[in-house]
Amino acid sequence: MSDLKNKIDDLLMKVNKPARYTGGEINSVTKDVNKVKIRFAFAFPDVYEVGMSHLGLKILYSLMNERDDTYCERVFAPWVDMESLMRERDIPLFSLETKTPLNMFDVIGFTLQYELSYTNILNMLDLSKIPVRSKDRKGYPLVIAGGPCAVNPAPLSDVVDLFVIGDGEEIINEILDLVISCKKDNVPKEELLRRASKIQGAYVPSLYVETYNDDNTIKSIKPVEDGIPVVIKRRIVKDLDKTYHPDKQIVPFINIVHDRIVLEVFRGCTRGCRFCQAGMIYRPVRERSKETLIELADKLIKSTGYEEISLTSLSTCDYSQIESLVYDLIEKYKDMGTGVALPSTRIDAFSVNLLNEIQKVRKTGLTLAPEAGTQRLRDVINKGVTEEDLVNSTKEAFKAGWKSVKLYFMLGLPTETMEDVKGISDLAHLVADVYKDVNGTTRGLKITVSTSTFVPKPFTPFQWYPQDDMESIINKQNYLKELLRGKIFSYNWHEPNMSFLEAVISKGDRKVGQAIIKAWESGCKFDGWDEQFKFDKWLEAFESIGVDPKFYAYKKRDFDEVFPWDIVDVGVRKDYLKREYKKAIEGRLTGDCRLYCTGCGIKDLDEGVVCFEA
Amino acid sequence: MKLRAKFKKDGDLRYISHLDLMRTIERAMRRAQIKFSLSKGFNPHPLISFGPALSMGAATHGDYFDVVIEGKIEPERFKRDLNKTLPNGLEIIDCYIVDDKDLLSDKVKEAEYTVDVYLMSYVIDLPDEIKRFLGRDEILIEKESKSGIKIIDLKNYILDFKMIEAKGSKITLYVKLKISEGSPGPTYVVKALDDFLGHVFDMEKILIDRRNLILN
Numbered sequence: 001m002s003d004l005k006n007k008i009d010d011l012l013m014k015v016n017k018p019a020r021y022t023g024g025e026i027n028s029v030t031k032d033v034n035k036v037k038i039r040f041a042f043a044f045p046d047v048y049e050v051g052m053s054h055l056g057l058k059i060l061y062s063l064m065n066e067r068d069d070t071y072c073e074r075v076f077a078p079w080v081d082m083e084s085l086m087r088e089r090d091i092p093l094f095s096l097e098t099k100t101p102l103n104m105f106d107v108i109g110f111t112l113q114y115e116l117s118y119t120n121i122l123n124m125l126d127l128s129k130i131p132v133r134s135k136d137r138k139g140y141p142l143v144i145a146g147g148p149c150a151v152n153p154a155p156l157s158d159v160v161d162l163f164v165i166g167d168g169e170e171i172i173n174e175i176l177d178l179v180i181s182c183k184k185d186n187v188p189k190e191e192l193l194r195r196a197s198k199i200q201g202a203y204v205p206s207l208y209v210e211t212y213n214d215d216n217t218i219k220s221i222k223p224v225e226d227g228i229p230v231v232i233k234r235r236i237v238k239d240l241d242k243t244y245h246p247d248k249q250i251v252p253f254i255n256i257v258h259d260r261i262v263l264e265v266f267r268g269c270t271r272g273c274r275f276c277q278a279g280m281i282y283r284p285v286r287e288r289s290k291e292t293l294i295e296l297a298d299k300l301i302k303s304t305g306y307e308e309i310s311l312t313s314l315s316t317c318d319y320s321q322i323e324s325l326v327y328d329l330i331e332k333y334k335d336m337g338t339g340v341a342l343p344s345t346r347i348d349a350f351s352v353n354l355l356n357e358i359q360k361v362r363k364t365g366l367t368l369a370p371e372a373g374t375q376r377l378r379d380v381i382n383k384g385v386t387e388e389d390l391v392n393s394t395k396e397a398f399k400a401g402w403k404s405v406k407l408y409f410m411l412g413l414p415t416e417t418m419e420d421v422k423g424i425s426d427l428a429h430l431v432a433d434v435y436k437d438v439n440g441t442t443r444g445l446k447i448t449v450s451t452s453t454f455v456p457k458p459f460t461p462f463q464w465y466p467q468d469d470m471e472s473i474i475n476k477q478n479y480l481k482e483l484l485r486g487k488i489f490s491y492n493w494h495e496p497n498m499s500f501l502e503a504v505i506s507k508g509d510r511k512v513g514q515a516i517i518k519a520w521e522s523g524c525k526f527d528g529w530d531e532q533f534k535f536d537k538w539l540e541a542f543e544s545i546g547v548d549p550k551f552y553a554y555k556k557r558d559f560d561e562v563f564p565w566d567i568v569d570v571g572v573r574k575d576y577l578k579r580e581y582k583k584a585i586e587g588r589l590t591g592d593c594r595l596y597c598t599g600c601g602i603k604d605l606d607e608g609v610v611c612f613e614a
Numbered sequence: 615m616k617l618r619a620k621f622k623k624d625g626d627l628r629y630i631s632h633l634d635l636m637r638t639i640e641r642a643m644r645r646a647q648i649k650f651s652l653s654k655g656f657n658p659h660p661l662i663s664f665g666p667a668l669s670m671g672a673a674t675h676g677d678y679f680d681v682v683i684e685g686k687i688e689p690e691r692f693k694r695d696l697n698k699t700l701p702n703g704l705e706i707i708d709c710y711i712v713d714d715k716d717l718l719s720d721k722v723k724e725a726e727y728t729v730d731v732y733l734m735s736y737v738i739d740l741p742d743e744i745k746r747f748l749g750r751d752e753i754l755i756e757k758e759s760k761s762g763i764k765i766i767d768l769k770n771y772i773l774d775f776k777m778i779e780a781k782g783s784k785i786t787l788y789v790k791l792k793i794s795e796g797s798p799g800p801t802y803v804v805k806a807l808d809d810f811l812g813h814v815f816d817m818e819k820i821l822i823d824r825r826n827l828i829l830n
């Protein structure tokens with residue numbers, strides 16, 4: 001082991017950001033590997049700075065290490081400079097804590113945050129000489145995967161032994177217990193998996209077959225033997241307030257993407273934006289009490305020394321006691337220079353005023369996401385924001401002294417026309433007018449407009465809707481480039497090919513999984529990184545296995561079509577999604593279900609599932 | 615009040631940058647509940663200043679930083695409390711009060727280094743070669759600076775340079791250098807020697823340890 005550490009040491013002066021690979025940060029966990037029953041590698045298929053920013057890692061790392069019988073270590077995808085040196089010198093991928101090769105672990109748990117990180121999963125396995133296909137792996141390590149993208153497990157079905165669907169902290173202990181007892185009794189892997197498949201929320205893809213119709217749509221996904229669940233019910237934390245939240249977080253030496261304490265205020269979202277997968281698959285809203293949060297914040301601030309604490313959730317301004325929570329935290333810690341951060345801001349004057357209080361301690365940027373350029377299209381996607389909201393909130397912001405604002409939109413939303421695209425530019429100009437009204441000039445103003453490309457996602461009302469084609473997106477981007485001339489504006493857009501691939505994989509079946517393996521074999525990795533993305537290799541990969549990627553992204557789906565992800569029940573009912581789809585096309589809004597229930601069906605998923613009531 | 619702390623940084627912490635080091639110390643002070651003064655304005659940060667930056671990968675056993683503290687704290691206490699919260703690889707070895715107007719940057723004059731290098735081919739008498747190297751009238755090298763590449767004479771900076779140990783192919787050199795605006799670090803000296811000897815060192819595997827900063 002120390003031999004491997006020396007070999008790694010020899011590489012560190014040759015790579016960018018060597019501290020990505022050293023570990024040893026404050027609050028990282030050290031254990032005696034001989035005194036635990038199970039060694040778990042939490043694997044994040046992207047670089048250290050991205051992975052370390054992720055809340056799920058923080059929660060599960062601490063939770064698993066609370067157990068005396070378990071040692072959870074971290075492993076990240078090495079950047080390409082490190083990888084090539086490792087391959088050259090035959091150095092296996094290793095954990096940060098003890099520099100143990102990945103293939104020595106009992107369980108490797110990947111988190112699936114983003115479809116374009118899937119090739120990194122294969123690469124990470126391969127870097128430790130672990131066969132990428134589950135059928136080629138005989139014993140341990142067991143490869144498991146969870147996270148939001150696991151709601152459609154199909155594309156990674158040949159790779160992953162066991163998926164966990166839903167809230168990880170709810171199921172992980174059951175999985176660990178099972179593995180420990182199976183290890184003790186020398187239970188073979190197939191039997192272990194069979195037993196695991198009976199845990200609610202666990203999906204063992206090798207116990208199911210996917211069959212197809214002549215038109216390539218799915219015919220069925222069925223268990224291959226009796227006694228295996230026919231549908232996988234998502235696991236849900238019922239009482240978040242009583243659920244584990246770490247009171248320590250690792251403090252990296254190098255700057256990471258979100259370099260601050262992350263405190264999860266609530267889970268779920270009630271806004272019902274129709275494009276948003278998170279808003280559907282994390283239902284219902286479950287809050288932590290203010291008392292719990294204040295107590296956690298205090299422990300986290302003391303144990304990390306961080307200068308900023310982020311109150312995170314899908315829509316933090318919706319927290320029932322947001323104002324008093326924010327004010328209390330500011331008051332308590334401002335003398336230490338520790339500030340509060342809100343990851344997302346609602347578009348209204350209330351939220352902007354809250355931000356203004358926050359920035360008295362520490363400066364914070366202003367980012368607003370109207371998502372679509374016209375009222376018509378915002379109604380289609382159920383984004384309950386009006387032009388007036390945008391005017392009022394930016395007016396407050398400019399009065400308070402902000403000089404720059406970031407506006408986020410999506411291109412290619414269902415029913416979008418060029419008129420809607422122009423609306424994006426119109427809104428940006430409107431914001432500029434507001435600034436002029438407040439300051440008498442546009443001097444000093446900076447408006448950044450960013451567009452991502454709409455990707456239809458499983459379990460959203462738009463899962464039936466085709467993605468806008470790449471050419472059309474490029475046209476729209478070019479149009480916006482024209483319209484947003486002038487030095488107060490800057491325009492950022494997203495690589496359309498990447499969004500296309502994201503759509504293909506997120507709605508993909510097991511055949512798409514074959515293409516992922518092919519693409520990786522031909523050198524694809526870090527597909528979410530512009531400079532690494534090799535779109536032509538991907539197209540070749542699809543071609544070579546005889547699958548048309550356009551089928552997945554561009555086909556308008558029938559309401560009665562079977563989807564690869566129908567094997568999973570996230571709790572939100574299909575007929576609710578259909579109803580939302582129809583309302584979208586008619587441009588009708590659905591209200592925030594914090595105010596009154598709109599009947600998504602989540603409460604029927606499981607006993608004890610309750611929605612937050614204001 | 616202003617404290618001056620002498621510290622060491624080695625092990626894996628050699629791989630963190632100067633900015634990373636600043637953040638690491640700031641957060642360790644917060645964990646130790648040491649009340650340091652904050653700069654005014656947006657993004658308040660501690661009033662902390664360091665000596666000349668260490669290059670990536672270098673260790674130190676005698677660098678300094680100055681920090682302004684709110685109220686009063688015993689230097690011994692500062693050292694003890696901070697050492698409890700610093701990560702492995704960072705340690706305060708000394709701490710004392712200095713006058714508010716005393717600037718670290720005015721004080722640093724010289725630095726002592728050890729440099730470990732590995733020989734790729736045999737050199738008969740390295741100490742003697744170093745004497746020959748130093749015996750020249752001038753040792754001109756190219757050095758990158760903000761305003762482009764400059765030719766400088768290393769002889770204006772080298773105060774002492776010798777071999778102190780040889781263990782197999784591993785050689786330990788001792789270098790003492792003058793420190794001033796734009797002065798060269800020990801890598802330049804070792805590289806110049808390597809050029810002089812016709813490339814005998816593995817320059818990819820060189821380990822610098824700043825043993826001591828000498829203040830006046």
Ligand code: SF4
Nearest residue numbers: 593597598599600611
């Ligand atoms: S059951 Fe009703 S209140 Fe609960 S998430 Fe669904 S729509 Fe909202």
